[in-house]
Amino acid sequence: MARLVPLLFAIAFLGAVYGLPLLRLAKNRLVVGEPVYALDGAGIVAGFGPEIEAVSALVLGAALLARAGRTRVGLGAATALLALALALLVLALGNTAEDLLAGEPPAARAGLAAGAWAGLALLAGGLAHLSGRMAVPGLGAGLAVAVLTFVGVAYAAGALGSLSLAVEFAARGPAVGGALVRHLLLSGGAVLMAVCGAVLLSLWRRGQGLVAILVGGIQVVPAVALLGALVALASGLLRAVPSLREAGFSALGPAPALVGIAAYLLLPLWRGLALALAAPDPATLDAAEALGLTPRKILFEVRLPIGAGILIGALRVACVQAIGLATLGALVGAGGLGGIVFDGMAQFAPDLILLGAIPIVVLSLAVERALSRVEDRVRRTA
């Protein structure tokens, strides 16, 4: 079975780049354009040169190496081939987009199509899989940074300037940056609020049964409904206490979004805290007590260090959820990357949607990977 995976991977990649359109040439940014395939004659417009054949050869080579290779050298060579294939595919897409647009009116757009997305995703997944198999510390993160840097440099050098996503980014770059910062503030603020809330809830020893019902019940309520109800309640509260409005609060904006997002994070954080505090076995606690440690010292020097892995695991789940939920924050006027996504939906502009969606996905994947790395390390040393 393990030997089949590289071959299935290569077949899936070839199917994606040859069977699906790689680009779409559209009259403007709002219409879904005509498909452009890798093979001349298969699509409406011909465009791609021999680059796709070269990329496919690299991927086949990498698959054969990964299939045969049990050694680090073999897997390393496969990784290098895949990385090269990824770089070449990105450049080929940029080049062909430029060729396609030559002679077209300025409103025309050449956008990435299903085949390109599937191919890029497969290459990224393949790189992640190989770096996992090689078990070289930091290789996965290094590769991710290298790929992002390569795309950034290629964009700065103008090699990708004709792709519709780059055109959209050129028009809205600063707005995306601002939305990214706001998104981080929203999700970070909500995580902070939820951490404080979870600590307070677990301090209420007698009410743990009620707390379990409440934080579990919140999970059942759909986020859209909770946000809507919070806005309704906030507007009532502002009418009852007008001085809050003077203090800068409003029914729409970051306040209901922060409260709403934090409410969903209570369950993983509260549960993680309870599990972490219960993690040390009774004998350890007895020993600590016998040594004359005060309850405070037992908490900070025994319970928390032993439960640290569980705590970071809970924090990881909460952070990934927060980044996803913050997208909905734009619904109640809190801004963030969700605002860009919703603008794109309102205009029916695929590239604008992607401009908001890609940072969200990259952000949550990065946070997930980084925190699970920390979690693994803490669990190993604990």
Added chain:
Amino acid sequence: MNVRRALRPALGALVAGLVLAALSHPAIASAIVAGLGDVPRRALTPGYLAALALQHLILAATGLALVATAGIGLGILATRPGAGSLRGGVDTLAAAAQAVPPVVVVALALPVLGFGGPPTLLALVFYGIMPTLRGTVGALEAVPAEAREAATALGLTARQTLTRIELPLAVPAIVETLRTALALAVAVAAVGALAGAATLGTPIVAGLQNQNTVPMLQGAAATAALAFLCDAAMVAVAGVLRR
């Protein structure tokens, strides 16, 4: 008597659902909004809310059926002997799929699939399938090895072991997974209102856009009510099965 005891855990969610459903009634929602100091404007009729709730339920149920079929089917495949190397891949994929929020899937599918149900359904399946798959794998792996060995010793074939021993033992945990999947499905169907699907999320989104508090509150209460009632139903099913 036995049935009644099995259904008791569902009572809390049932009461929560019924209270929220009452809150979504135009008279009560208008009274609350008036109590909050706002002037209540046009409320939605119970008939319209019920129609939206039905569409919401159909969308969520369709999504759950797809998710259950694919997730449980793939989960059974991934736990067969010989698929051992797939396990790590399942966990990695599940984590990666979780990184794409449902709103983003709805938004990305919008230009390709158009307005309405299809992008919502895609988001439902995309977001629900990996947790269900992972839950099924966990449930099947929790079946004691002795049970499997005993089945083999009795001369049961691999298929008989699966249908007569493993699945019956794993059913409570699988139902628990489906309960989470249904809660997700109801939530994603509400998000689908952003893509123009007519669900209980529609009055919330419209209410937020034109600052009309009554339909917003009605939609929010009705969506939450539907979520709690679905949860109560799943808890009841789990209770009856475990009996």
